[in-house]
Amino acid sequence: MDTRQDELRRDLDATLQARKELGKEYEDELVDSFMKRLDARLNARVERSVAERMDDYESPSRQRSHSRRSGSGKRSSTGLAVTSLALGIPLTAIAGSPENGGFAGLVVCWAGIVGVNLAAALGELRNRRTPAERSPRSDWD
Incomplete structure (x- = not known):
């Protein structure tokens, strides 16, 4: 497993441990908190992937001219x-x-x-x- 999956697993384990300690009445808040963190990670990964793909669309001549102009x-x-x-x-x-x-x-x-x-x-x-x-x-x- 890579470090991102290890981090995600640790977050999930921490959420489950907190649920055991706090009880069932805080389950919805804990799940919402975990889902927000997961959503933020997915959004960052998608943005990074889109940025990489957009860089692929630039031709070499446009990349050279892009570095010359602001x-x-x-x-x-x-x-x-x-x-x-x-x-x-x-x-x-x-x-x-x-x-x-x-x-x-x-x-x-x-x-x-x-x-x-x-x-x-x-x-x-x-x-x-x-x-x-x-x-x-x-x-x-």
Whole structure:
């Protein structure tokens, strides 16, 4: 058994010993306390596992660029979306005016904005590693 299971066994033994000493009237509180500790351990293990798997999704080029900048890759895609929408407001006003094309100008303007965001999203998808490249991990690690 590893140390985590030994710790869990000691906690369970302590809970059972406390139940013997305190009696049946404290059984619910003791079980609740043990379950809260067990839940906290499971949550920590799940969070650690999710963090490891998220690290696996980062491509080597994103890891290098991530070390050079202070933000994450998600921030750059969010920044592009926000910038596109912010620039979309004046571009909509300009392209939608009757002298600049009206509705057709709006369609061309927003098709360009959507195209830029779609190209950026597809570029990020292409940089992700495929599931076959990731090393298999056990859910029990």
